Amino acid sequence: MKEETRTQEEQGAAARQTQARLPVRRRKTGGKLALAGKYKGLYLMLIPGLALLILFHYLPLGGLVTAFQDYDIFDGYYSEFIGLKNFRNILLAATSDKMYQIFRNTIFISIIRIATNFPIILALALVVYSIRNKYVRSIFQGISFIPYFISWTAVSGMAFALLSTDTGLINTVLHMLGQEGVRWYTTPDPWWLILAVTSLWKGMGWGTLIYIAAMCNIDEELYEACALDGGGVLRQAFHVTLPSIMSVICLQLILDTGNIMKDNYEQILALVPDSTAINETVEVIGKYTYTQLNGPGMGSATAMGLIQSIIGLILVLFANKIVKKTDNEGIL
Amino acid sequence: MMRRRHKIRAAVIVKGVFIAVFTFIFLLPLWLMLTSSFEESLSFARHGYSLVIYSFSTAAYEILFTDSLFWSSFGNSVWVTLCTVALSLVVNVLSAYALSKKEMPLHKFFNFLFVFSMFFNAGMIPTYLIIRSLGMVDTFLALIIPPALGVYNILLIRNYVYSLPRAMDEAAMMDGANWFQLLWSVIIPVSKPVIVTTAFITLISKWNSWMDILLYISKTEEGHAFWTVQYYLRYLREAVGATNSAVGSDQVLSASIVVTVLPVCILFPFLQKNFSSGISLGAVKG
Known part of the structure; x- marks a missing residue:
């Protein structure tokens, strides 16, 4: 009787263990989404810094297109595209x-x-x-x-x-x-x-x-x-x-x-x-x-x-x- | 033995002279501002900038303190600087902590994004165009928001967090704390020295900045409402350089320089303590 209960207990424990293990495995095979879930807080923290970084450092890189345009105050970014002419002019003028x-x-x-x-x-x-x-x-x-x-x-x-x-x-x-x-x-x-x-x-x-x-x-x-x-x-x-x-x-x-x-x-x-x-x-x-x-x-x-x-x-x-x-x- | 003693004494004298000369060089310009601002105007016209005050007068300060433009500029400087520091603390500490977690996916990519911006920037005109298209020109936003992000400061804090023992936040993690609780109750309390250092760096650089007014605030009468005290200095300085400058304008300039440098001098003991320790903390580790 005692022995039986023990084995039942053991079995239960074993079953519980596998149950406990399963979700872990699933999380691992669940891939990067679950992993990213764990770090959600960190990504949230990055948002303000990244936003400023993108606004004031990386978006202006797009503005570099101005370097390839004949800039017109009224047309802004849609000024006439003149390719490398600006650079050529600088090189010519460098002399x-x-x-x-x-x-x-x-x-x-x-x-x-x-x-x-x-x-x-x-x-x-x-x-x-x-x-x-x-x-x-x-x-x-x-x-x-x-x-x-x-x-x-x-x-x-x-x-x-x-x-x-x-x-x-x-x-x-x-x-x-x-x-x-x-x-x-x-x-x-x-x-x-x-x-x-x-x-x-x-x-x-x-x-x-x-x-x-x-x-x-x-x-x-x-x-x-x-x-x-x-x-x-x-x-x-x-x-x-x-x-x-x-x-x-x-x-x-x-x-x-x-x-x-x-x-x-x-x-x-x-x-x-x-x-x-x-x-x-x-x-x-x-x-x-x-x-x-x-x-x-x-x-x-x-x-x-x-x-x-x-x-x-x-x-x-x-x-x-x-x-x-x-x-x-x-x-x- | 005698020769060696002579040698040592000579070295001490050379050192003493060096220290004296450099102390003089460091303090001379500041001293000239003090003497010229307290000089009586007729006497100033005769002697010019000099090491001594020939006859004492506070007239320059009286002119300065009755100028409402000075007060509005000074007030703007104070609150714009405080806002920038507060905002930068939030932005920098949050970013630095996230960037310090090497196990975070894309950790390397994000770090690269931040570091790369230190070595390659689009330059004055593209940045200006973005700020203009964001509608920030002729607003205080242009003065507060862009300088709130300090990549160098972020790296200082990040390096400091790197150097902390990992067991510290892992223990709290076991107790089920989330990242924000961890940062607030474990990381920030122990990183106070470096965080205070970065706050001072932002404070000083914002207090001393004037290029943003030059670029983002229009040079009309309405623009005066946005001036900071450093730009007010520039305005006085340009007036002094002009050929038809008003009598005594150079002394008012000196007085205003004394008044703007004064807050920095009051903070100075804290600055010195923090900078020496904070910078060597972050910089040596690179």
Whole structure:
């Protein structure tokens, strides 16, 4: 009797088990729908982000059709399709003064900015890292961050305080030294440097962060060993710090190079009042595009932007490849 | 021994000079704004921007604070910035959590969609055309909604969630919690540092933005109602650059720069703490 009930119980349990197992199996064979059901909540979460992404990043890609049209304000997206004519015109015009200038400025401003900012930021990082006093270090680092949080329009006012012809501090100092003042806002030549310097002022403290984070991971013993061998501060910097963070330095340099085609038109539009006198050195693709907004040149300006984006993308992908080759994780 | 001590002392001096010079460079432009905004106008006309205040006056601030356009721009900046930050928190945290789930079908595809947008964008004109065809031109929507999505911020939060132990939400999952409950009661409480960092990033970049007014708000009298304080700065700056600029307009510009940079300076202690930790959290892991 007892035995029977036990076996019945066992059978029941076994049956229950198979019953319990069945739906699981069914869910598995039920395929991706059921699986997606489990993740429904996650997909719901993606909706707001995806909606904005599609609206403001991917739909505009469709608007790139403008690059292949003779844009007409009234016809909008239905403007006359002219194929690659815009691109051909740009390439033909690239030999003309204006187009040549725009491409040249875009690239040269970037190169000068990287060439000046990169080593100085690295040097600042070394100095910040070598400050042993905690309070001095954190205060100095704090001060170096401040400019990063100031808008380009405010920086423009500050640049004016330095560069203004009659009231600017630089000209005041030049006068005191018995020199002639410079009319900065009508002299095109120094502007590549002025843009590099203002970029440096704004981004310097921020730029050091990544290096300092890397330096904090260096083994203290290496410094002790170097000090035992009689290495001074400079020697420690060149023989311990820099080699230890070489991968981060390379990474940063490669990423910078990938961004050569990017123009900081926000900076230029803010700092440079719209005068034709210095446009020959500060007109870049982004600035030119802005002036074509709602105008007849919209098609060709979009085409220029597309050329810029594509070259930029190729450079970034290329840079990413190199980063991966050097045993770093890469960004894509 | 003597030589080494000399060497060390020389290094300290060089370091000290370096720190002093750079502190001066970092603070000089800000200092010039302060001195010129508090300078008496006749004295300013004589001395120009200078390191010291020759005779003290608050006239520039009085002019600035009686300009109703300044107040409306400042007010717009405050509420537009707060709205953008609030909206971006919702959008970014939700997206980041979903993107952090590697077992989600199409996980790779969605991640690619987000990351790719950082490296290839259509550019100024196609974006403008879309915003115009959405009917957002000359509305506050154009200033609030597009910047609410911050792909970089999403990646920061996502990387942080990646680094959390998986057992954490699996345990809650066993208890029958759904994804939203999980996110709200498990993930958000432990991810607070990085979420606050991203909120600050959005806050600062929105407070400092002015290109969106330049692009999406028309340059007519009606457009003034949409100005933010940064665009007001630009308007003053352009007036200063013009040949027939009003007397003292450069000092009003300085005063307005001081007033716009001030809120950022008040937030600064929080910013410094959060940025250094938050950025190294997300960025080093890439």
